[in-house]
Amino acid sequence: MFGQAKAQQLPQGSLYTLNPFVVNPALSGAYDFADVRLSYRRQWMGLDDAPNTAYLTAHTPIGYGDKVPRTTNTPRYASRSGLPPTPPQGSWRFGAGALLLADRTGPTERNIAQLTGAAHLSLAGGWQLSGGIGAGILQYNFRFDRITTATPSDPILPDGRVSVLRPYFSAGLLVRKGNFWGGLSVLSPVSMSLAYATAGGSEVSNQVLPHYYLTAAYRLNIAEDWALIPQVWVKSVGKAPVSVDGQLRLQYADRIWGGVQYRASDSFGALLGMALSPSFTLSYAYEYPLSAISSVSSGSHEILLGFRFNNRSAIYCPPMGW
Secondary structure: OOOOEEEEOOOOOOOHHHOHHHOOHHHOOOOOOEEEEEEEEEEEEOOOOOOEEEEEEEEEEOOHHHHOOOOOOOOOOOOHHHOOOOOOOOOEEEEEEEEEEEEEEOOEEEEEEEEEEEEEEEOHHHOEEEEEEEEEEEEEEEEHHHOOOOOOOOOOOOOOEEEEEEEEEEEEEEEEEOOEEEEEEEEOOOOEEOOEEOOOOOEEEEEEOOEEEEEEEEOEEOOOOEEEEEEEEEEEEOOOOOEEEEEEEEEEOOOEEEEEEEEOOOEEEEEEEEEEEOOEEEEEEEEEEOOHHHHOOOEEEEEEEEEEEOOOOOOOOOOOOO
């Protein structure tokens, strides 16, 4: 372990499709309500020291929401009468947000605190372009007391823990028009060293490499109350194999949704969710591994709670689910 360089990957999730703000700050204040999400993911159940991740996100428009009149029309976002007014061409809107994330895998911990900001520009033809940035702190901990060796109190193994603090940045773009949206983002745009020295003088060299995300989705209105939403996510980190996720989600009356998803050569799964009110949504996802991990793990579980505030248009579920 000592003296070797290792790359640390940031956490992944099944329900980022319902909360892409986690990896793209351009979504800060994208709609006219304040959005708060709370999530927990337990990966590879049955495997000791498997990853588990929790996060809290919050973002809101700045000023724009106060200009949206309250409506008594249908709460379904799919109904044109329930949509908030489209910003005029050339107009700017702004948003701000925050992210708190804690991830633990074996003896390692990654904690992130980040503030975000975004600008949204309305273009000709109904297009909207958003750009956002995030800045914060990443804390990396290595807990030696969580390592079990064949020899108790092994003198080679240091005691206690080490903790490294580093600045953390992100940036992203978002384009939208009608039933289409696409995004491009990067977390940790510059490779970040997490090297530290142990009490015995040994050096452990770790780093966080840039994480690139590319995603696109389209909403197909197949009937008055039914919509089908295919979505693709592509993730690239250093020399690791490119990760490709595909999801197909069916929404009914924009209040109930379910779907299937597949991560190439890694896992397949399903998700379910519902909007219980214009202020609260609940979603759950399950993944079953396709790798050798399936011999020791029953799969991964993830839950997402969503809260909306100042939801003047009584939106139960936005057209893309987020």
